[in-house]
Amino acid sequence: MNWTTKKQQAFQRDFLNWYQQNQRDLPWRHFHDPYHIWLSEIMLQQTQVHTVIPYYQRFLKAFPTIADLAATDEATLFKAWEGLGYYSRARNLQRAAQQICTDYQGVWPQTATELEKLAGIGPYTAAAIASIAFDAPEPAVDGNAYRVFARLLQIKADVAQPKTRGIFAAAIRPLLPTTGAGDFNQATMDLGATICTPKDPACLLCPVQQYCQAYQTGTQLDYPVKTKKPKPKPVHLAALVIGDPQQWLMQQRPGQGLLANLWTYPLVSAADLQSDENDKLPADWSALLTQYVAQTYQLDLNITPVKGRAVTHTFTHLKWTIDLYQAKLPAKTDLAFFPGQLVAAADYDQLAVPTVQKKLQQRFLKDSK
DNA sequence: CAGGCGTGGTA
DNA sequence: TTACCAAGCCT
Known part of the structure; x- marks a missing residue:
């Protein structure tokens, strides 16, 4: 990162101001407790917002508290998850609920490191919960972050490789505000979902266009670099x-x-x-x-x-x-x-x-x- | 590390 | 129809 402190601060200001004005109204953004944030993050793994919303609503109606989730039977749990895919997420969700209720006496750990010990919570989800629910300054590196920051900083590392995560985390960390990293991370997701899209990004509407190295060189579509998977x-x-x-x-x-x-x-x-x-x-x-x-x-x-x-x-x-x-x-x-x-x-x-x-x-x- | 692990939408 | 994508994690 070769940006001056002044440039970093200006970027933060423009980025967060845009988020304040343009953030999407999503059901889980009406809550700030870890249970709602966690549930939404698990459901959103590899799954689009549009798909998740009805499941999220129904799931909360079935399991209003983490104790309800911990205590349910697998048939009820799976029926609530039916059709959402990646079903091990549901099983891990309940395991983590049981971990919280028994190992942690119902009190959520607040650091990313501790959160990662819970079933189904990896580096991305831990950072998302820590930053959004507990205001920890952690970069949440997901597919949106890969795309947004690969373009902004012209990072050429292959995002299909696990080790690339650390490269992006290190590049993003200096840009995070001391407080409000949760908003920064959510701003990244909203930008990635609405402006900095994979195909046909709306660069002319981008609030951080002036900081974007790929835009300057007209190479938006070359990022992120990702090797393709074998076909089914x-x-x-x-x-x-x-x-x-x-x-x-x-x-x-x-x-x-x-x-x-x-x-x-x-x-x-x-x-x-x-x-x-x-x-x-x-x-x-x-x-x-x-x-x-x-x-x-x-x-x-x-x-x-x-x-x-x-x-x-x-x-x-x-x-x-x-x-x-x-x-x-x-x-x-x-x-x-x-x-x-x-x-x-x-x-x-x-x-x-x-x-x-x-x-x-x-x-x-x-x-x- | 590579590969297993769902589904729905878009071009 | 195929190809690719969308808020990843586990083994």
């Missing part, structure tokens, strides 16, 4: 809709990994159907699935394809293509070997299901009639 790996699955319109079989996913503990139709992957991964599967898996279900679940079913297109669903690292199959479940079938549950239509809404399951159900309802 394709995975081919079959979804089994077993039952009738009144009730059908559902399976809870394992407690670890993708969509942990959420409920879906039984899913069978190509790998589950073939011993040799070099074998090529037929277009119609009906016979293989019938055999698989007989062996694995001890269920004697007549499995047939559902007419219509496959459902596709893309995660960050996987692209699922799912063909739908269906079968009637004969009365009094023994489900002892099926690791799941026969769910009545009336009870279906009690289960926390991922978006891909909602897509599957919707497609089945449409294509099976």
Whole structure:
């Protein structure tokens, strides 16, 4: 940082004045206690404000205090998080609530270092809570900070690399006001969200345009430097809709990994159907699935394809293509070997299901009639 | 450190 | 349809 003290102060003044005049009215900005700030920050991880707002409102209604959150059961917790994604956030949220209530006797730690010991709170979230709720002078380095300060200071470090975080934190720290770092951090987020956007930034409206090195050189779009991730790996699955319109079989996913503990139709992957991964599967898996279900679940079913297109669903690292199959479940079938549950239509809404399951159900309802 | 871990919006 | 992005954390 080669700015003079005078320039730093002028930057702070212009930046914070802009924030005072232009800050967004967001639900969590009506509170200043750590519970509300924390909840909003966790929900906002990799998630846009527009998506978070209704979840935030509903979640607070369900769990008005951190004690309510600490005491709830996982089914209720997941139902409140259903559809928001990155579900380990919900589990960590409750773990941290329990940590606060038991290890800390309900009193929040106020430093970033202590906050980072709580489940689900990393360097960004710790700095955000410490600065916004406790006025600690900590730089909250998130995607917005990367973009805003990479442009302002022409920082060329690759923001996809973990070690780059420290470079930005060190560059931003001298710019923070002694008091009011929370406003500074939130100003960074608002600027990044509304003016200093990834594509087509509104530099002509920018309150700190005169300090921006990238703007001076017309290189805004070259920042931040970020190596791209590999594209999602394709995975081919079959979804089994077993039952009738009144009730059908559902399976809870394992407690670890993708969509942990959420409920879906039984899913069978190509790998589950073939011993040799070099074998090529037929277009119609009906016979293989019938055999698989007989062996694995001890269920004697007549499995047939559902007419219509496959459902596709893309995660960050996987692209699922799912063909739908269906079968009637004969009365009094023994489900002892099926690791799941026969769910009545009336009870279906009690289960926390991922978006891909909602897509599957919707497609089945449409294509099976 | 690299890679796992969701979803919805935009170009 | 593909590519990329949005207030990251954990292992």
